[in-house]
Amino acid sequence: MSSTENHLQTAIAYVSKYIGNIQEEELELLLQFIRFANYQKGDLIYRHGEIPKSASFVITGAVRSYYIDEEGKENTVGFHFENEPAFPYGSFVELVPAAASFVAMEPVAVVWITRHDFYQFLETFPRFETGIAKVLGEYLIKGGQHLKLMRIDSSRERYKKLLGIQPELVNRVPLTYIASYLGMALETLSRVRAGKL
Amino acid sequence: MSSTENHLQTAIAYVSKYIGNIQEEELELLLQFIRFANYQKGDLIYRHGEIPKSASFVITGAVRSYYIDEEGKENTVGFHFENEPAFPYGSFVELVPAAASFVAMEPVAVVWITRHDFYQFLETFPRFETGIAKVLGEYLIKGGQHLKLMRIDSSRERYKKLLGIQPELVNRVPLTYIASYLGMALETLSRVRAGKL
DNA sequence: TGCATAATTTGACGTGCGTCAAACTTCTTT
DNA sequence: AAAGAAGTTTGACGCACGTCAAATTATGCA
Known part of the structure; x- marks a missing residue:
């Protein structure tokens, strides 16, 4: 085909x-x-x-x-x-x-x-x-889900929540964009993922 | 009528x-x-x-x-x-x-x-x-505007921006709700308005 | 008019996360 | 396979803002 x-x-x-x-x-x-x-x-x-x-x-x-x-x-x-x-x-x-x-x-x-x-x-x-x-x-x-996500105060929770909703995202999208999507600094996301936050 | x-x-x-x-x-x-x-x-x-x-x-x-x-x-x-x-x-x-x-x-x-x-x-x-x-x-x-608003990092800027978009809000809605809408603590909004932040 | 409740302000304190800077790793491209 | 670019990690430092607590002002209702 x-x-x-x-x-x-x-x-x-x-x-x-x-x-x-x-x-x-x-x-x-x-x-x-x-x-x-x-x-x-x-x-x-x-x-x-x-x-x-x-x-x-x-x-x-x-x-x-x-x-x-x-x-x-x-x-x-x-x-x-x-x-x-x-x-x-x-x-x-x-x-x-x-x-x-x-x-x-x-x-x-x-x-x-x-x-x-x-x-x-x-x-x-x-x-x-x-x-x-x-x-x-x-x-x-x-859009509502994203807004809801953005309101969660701790970076850690924001990332965890996103993982729950779209786990595949991480394997497909550079972390820079995920950080940007989650409204946090790239460095912060990196630390969150490493369990240092 | x-x-x-x-x-x-x-x-x-x-x-x-x-x-x-x-x-x-x-x-x-x-x-x-x-x-x-x-x-x-x-x-x-x-x-x-x-x-x-x-x-x-x-x-x-x-x-x-x-x-x-x-x-x-x-x-x-x-x-x-x-x-x-x-x-x-x-x-x-x-x-x-x-x-x-x-x-x-x-x-x-x-x-x-x-x-x-x-x-x-x-x-x-x-x-x-x-x-x-x-x-x-x-x-x-x-909804997009609100999301955009929420992404602005400083509380001061968030409030200023909202004032620009909907100035009448402040005269009609208790500050508690405006703070909640802007994703900041009521006390923070109060200080922002007082020019202490 | 006065009392009860709601709304807002002010203060003190601790910390999460942004920023800057540099090292390290993983992908591209030839 | 090597060189460069892109992506990610790590460290050090400071401050904006959240939290708790208590005081002050405004509002509604008897």
């Missing part, structure tokens, strides 16, 4: 996940709209300050979202792996400039659809509308 | 805000679905751990959302004033237990609609679907 066919299957699985079984007719139209793209490690997929013109979903690879604060420090706000949406969700819906940038941490393959096509498609098949609500709902819950 | 009529106007203004102008026919159906409710200071509007059965929007008053962490400490995650939605958004869509509780900080009047009626209505008038997406989008952006 070719890589493209493979990706196609993934894309279909996606849509089914969010909106249920898909009809032949719907599938054909959808296929006219979605596109595939590949990124190298380090490539920017969305840039903060811009209004996102598309919605992307990770097929393979890992994406990191972050923003730069006043002091110029990078703040990681999320990781996006296989089968997860990776785009500035709120901004996509509200048409406002995105607060975060999205960058490929490894070679990444995505399915994407332009906003225009996205809404065009929704107009044709209104029943798909619930799909976007689900995507947004998931993002909301994820 | 009676208070109920007043509330009705507000409710209509709401819907228009999220979905544009509303037709006579749509309005009539909508009116059959929405309800009004009043809460006393301290009343629980949504309880964490439960799947929200309705969506509420504040007409007058102020609502606070919070969750209790492992140590039993209250963590304020949001304030909801006039013309704002106040319900566990992500959980409403995803049908999962809510992480946060919602409580009236003052006497509160809300419009609310059950999930069942909500989706019933959407089925009849699909064009309203975009409304929920907008509500969710707004919540997402608000």
Whole structure:
């Protein structure tokens, strides 16, 4: 099976996940709209300050979202792996400039659809509308979890908690980014892991 | 003009805000679905751990959302004033237990609609679907702002930033809750405000 | 108007974690 | 296989802020 066919299957699985079984007719139209793209490690997929013109979903690879604060420090706000949406969700819906940038941490393959096509498609098949609500709902819950995580005061507890939620993270993401995600210094995370804190 | 009529106007203004102008026919159906409710200071509007059965929007008053962490400490995650939605958004869509509780900080009047009626209505008038997406989008952006706020390390900066975003908060909400919202001790907030930090 | 309760302030003390700096280790690339 | 870059660890030092405790001020209710 070719890589493209493979990706196609993934894309279909996606849509089914969010909106249920898909009809032949719907599938054909959808296929006219979605596109595939590949990124190298380090490539920017969305840039903060811009209004996102598309919605992307990770097929393979890992994406990191972050923003730069006043002091110029990078703040990681999320990781996006296989089968997860990776785009500035709120901004996509509200048409406002995105607060975060999205960058490929490894070679990444995505399915994407332009906003225009996205809404065009929704107009044709209104029943798909619930799909976007689900995507947004998931993002909301994820965001809430992260906020909750950040409120835990001790670094040790923050890290332990994250391990509980996403143990695989540690094997896949450089510690710098995990530290940034947890809102602590890299050195602190290192000491926590060594059991020195 | 009676208070109920007043509330009705507000409710209509709401819907228009999220979905544009509303037709006579749509309005009539909508009116059959929405309800009004009043809460006393301290009343629980949504309880964490439960799947929200309705969506509420504040007409007058102020609502606070919070969750209790492992140590039993209250963590304020949001304030909801006039013309704002106040319900566990992500959980409403995803049908999962809510992480946060919602409580009236003052006497509160809300419009609310059950999930069942909500989706019933959407089925009849699909064009309203975009409304929920907008509500969710707004919540997402608000949540992102809060997370960003929480990442700022110095208490002084966190407070200054909040003042910039929502100056009116201070005149309306007890400092305890603002401190909790900002993730700092009440005493620290007090010192920050006194210019001693 | 006065009392009870809630809200805010002030003080003293200890420590978790950030910062800077340097060593060590593991991946890339040729 | 070697050289360079990227990632991680370790040490030393200081202070912002949490915690406990008690005083002071504001608020609601009889």
